[in-house]
Structures are given as structure tokens and as C-alpha cells.
Amino acid sequence: MxxxxxxxxxxxxxxxxxxxxLPTTLIARNxxxxxxxxxxxxxxxxxxxxxxxxxxLAYETADEGTTAARVAGIDVVGIRTLPxxxxxxxxxxxxxxx
Numbered sequence: 001m002x003x004x005x006x007x008x009x010x011x012x013x014x015x016x017x018x019x020x021x022l023p024t025t026l027i028a029r030n031x032x033x034x035x036x037x038x039x040x041x042x043x044x045x046x047x048x049x050x051x052x053x054x055x056x057l058a059y060e061t062a063d064e065g066t067t068a069a070r071v072a073g074i075d076v077v078g079i080r081t082l083p084x085x086x087x088x089x090x091x092x093x094x095x096x097x098x
Contacts, residue, residue, distance in 0.1 A: 011071035
């Protein structure tokens with residue numbers, strides 16, 4: 001369980017929060033001048049939240065998003081799914097090395 005400002009955020013696929021107010025800002029792809037890997041979406045979101053981008057944290061699943069966040073000066077937590085093993089008897093680790 002992850003806690004943010006006293007609120008529980010994310011339990012499996014459900015999201016639960018306490019009375020703490022969490023910022024909500026949605027930046028749609030069709031509302032930014034340039035899409036990822038350009039940093040525009042992240043910079044607009046930080047501005048709307050009234051925060052310097054360097055104080056934000058991004059959770060990203062793709063290389064393009066990671067690049068966009070880093071160019072915006074935002075720290076990134078990479079969320080990746082592990083590839084399926086070649087076979088059930090494979091002894092090789094399924095953790096991609098980067």
C-alpha cells in the first residue's frame with residue numbers, strides 16, 4: 001500500500017483515499033503542442049498545479065514518457081511489466097537489464 005499525504009493510494013487496481021486532498025490534473029494528448037517524448041505535457045501539468053517541475057514525480061511505462069519527464073526536470077519511477085519467459089522450463093531471469 002502506498003501512502004501520499006496520509007491517503008492510501010492504490011491497492012491493486014482500486015484507488016482509495018482518505019479526506020486528504022490530492023491534486024488532480026488531466027492533460028489530454030490533443031491539448032499539448034508536442035506529444036511525448038517532448039516534455040510539453042509534463043510542463044503544462046506542473047504549471048497548472050502551481051509547482052516547479054523539479055518538485056514533481058512521474059510514473060511512466062514507456063521510454064517516450066521517461067524521456068519527456070527527464071527533459072522536463074522531473075524524477076521518474078519506471079513501471080515495467082516483465083516479459084513472458086521463453087518456456088516454462090527456462091532458467092533465465094525475466095528481469096530486463098538496463
